[in-house]
Amino acid sequence: MNTRRLLVLVPALLAAPAVAHACAVCGGGNPANRFAFFASTIALSLLPLGLFAGAFLWLRSRHSDHGRTEFDDRDAVVPGGLSASGSASAVPPSSTST
Amino acid sequence: MASPEASAVRALPRRGFTDHVLFGMAIFVFTEVMVFAAFLSAYLIVRNSAPPGSWPPADQPRLPFEKTAWNTVALLASGALVARAQRAFRQRGQAAARAPLTAGVVLGALFVLLQGAEWSALLRQGLTISSSQVGGFFYLIIGCHALHAVGALALLVWCWSSLLAGRMPAARFGAAQLFWYFVVLVWPVLWLVVYR
Numbered sequence: 361m362n363t364r365r366l367l368v369l370v371p372a373l374l375a376a377p378a379v380a381h382a383c384a385v386c387g388g389g390n391p392a393n394r395f396a397f398f399a400s401t402i403a404l405s406l407l408p409l410g411l412f413a414g415a416f417l418w419l420r421s422r423h424s425d426h427g428r429t430e431f432d433d434r435d436a437v438v439p440g441g442l443s444a445s446g447s448a449s450a451v452p453p454s455s456t457s458t
Numbered sequence: 459m460a461s462p463e464a465s466a467v468r469a470l471p472r473r474g475f476t477d478h479v480l481f482g483m484a485i486f487v488f489t490e491v492m493v494f495a496a497f498l499s500a501y502l503i504v505r506n507s508a509p510p511g512s513w514p515p516a517d518q519p520r521l522p523f524e525k526t527a528w529n530t531v532a533l534l535a536s537g538a539l540v541a542r543a544q545r546a547f548r549q550r551g552q553a554a555a556r557a558p559l560t561a562g563v564v565l566g567a568l569f570v571l572l573q574g575a576e577w578s579a580l581l582r583q584g585l586t587i588s589s590s591q592v593g594g595f596f597y598l599i600i601g602c603h604a605l606h607a608v609g610a611l612a613l614l615v616w617c618w619s620s621l622l623a624g625r626m627p628a629a630r631f632g633a634a635q636l637f638w639y640f641v642v643l644v645w646p647v648l649w650l651v652v653y654r
Contacts, residue, residue, distance in 0.1 A: 396506040400499035407495050411488050418484075419476065426475030 483633035487640045490606065494644055497599045498651055504591060514592040519583040521596065522576060523653040529572045530649050533607075536565035537642030540614070544635055552624055559618050566611045566638070573604055599652055603645065610637040 505513050514520065539562035547555035580596075587597040613634040620626035 390507055392506040393503060396502040400495075400502055404492075404495055404499055408492060411491060415484065415488070422476045 477629035477632065479629040479633045480636065483636045487636060490640060491644070493602070494599070494648070497595075497602065498647070501595045501599060501652065504595070508591075515590050517584075518590050518592055519580060519585050521580075521592075521653045523649075526576065526649060526653055529569050529576070530646060532565045532572065533569040533642050533645050536562045536569065537639060539565065540635055540638050544631065547626075547628070547631060552621055552626060556618075556621055559614070559621060562638075563611065563614050563618050566607070566614065570604065570607055570611060573600075573607075596652060599648060603641070603648055606637075607641050610634070610641045614638055 539558045543555040543559035543562060546558060585593045585596065587594055617626055617631050617634045620630070
C-alpha cells in the first residue's frame with residue numbers, strides 16, 4: 361500500500377469509527393451482547409482484585425493472631441524468656457506481678 | 459556455651475503464621491475462580507450474541523433447571539454439614555466431627571450421582587458436546603465443575619478415613635474444606651447462569 365493511499369485511508373477510518381470494526385463484539389450491533397461483554401470485562405477485572413484483597417486481609421489476621429501467641433512455646437519452656445547471652449532470666453515475669 | 463533452656467527453645471519447631479497446605483489450596487482455589495469466571499464470561503457473550511429465540515436451538519433439549527434444584531439443595535446441605543464438622547472438630551475433637559462429615563460426604567456423593575444421571579438423560583435426548591453451542595458450553599462448564607466436585611470429594615473421603623482412624627491433621631481438613639466450599643459456592647452461580 362503506498363503512502364498516498366494510507367494518507368487517505370487512515371483519516372477516513374479515524375473519522376468513521378463505526379465502520380472500523382476492530383473488535384467483532386463491539387461491532388456486533390447487539391446491545392445484549394455488548395452489555396455482556398462490558399459486564400464480564402468489569403467482573404474479570406474486579407474479581408482478582410477482590411481475591412487479592414481477601415487474601416491480604418486473611419493473611420493479616422493470621423499474622424496478628426500469630427503475633428499474639430508467637431512466644432507461647434518458648435515461655436512454656438523458659439517462663440522468663442532468654443537473655444541475649446542465651447541464659448534463662450533470673451526473675452520470671454509471673455513472680456513480679458504480685 | 460548456651461544454657462539447657464536455650465537449647466530447649468532452639469529445639470522447638472518453627473511456627474509460620476499460616477499453614478502451607480491451606481495457603482497452597484487457597485492459591486489453587488484463586489486460580490479456579492478465575493477459570494470459571496472466564497468460562498462464564500465466554501458463555502454469556504456467545505449466548506447474548508445468538509439471535510432472539512434461538513438459544514437453545516429448537517432441536518436441542520432444554521436443560522432441567524427445576525429438577526437440578528434437588529442437586530443444588532444436596533450440595534448446599536453438604537457444604538453446611540462440612541462446616542458443622544469443622545466446628546465440632548475445633549471445639550470437641552475428632553470424634554465429634556465424624557457424624558456431620560459422614561453426612562456431608564454422603565450428600566456430596568449424592569450430588570455427583572444425580573449429576574451423572576442427569577447427564578445420561580441429556581445424552582439420550584441428543585445433547586452432546588458437539589450437537590450445538592449449548593451442548594459444548596454445558597459439558598465444558600458443568601463437566602469442569604463435576605471434575606472439581608469429584609476431586610474435592612476424594613479429598614473429603616481421605617479426611618473422613620483419617621478421622622475414623624483418629625489421626626487427622628487440622629491443616630489437611632482445612633484445605634479439603636476450602637476446596638469443598640469452592641465447589642459448593644460456585645455451583646449455584648453455574649446453575650442460575652447456565653441452566654436457566
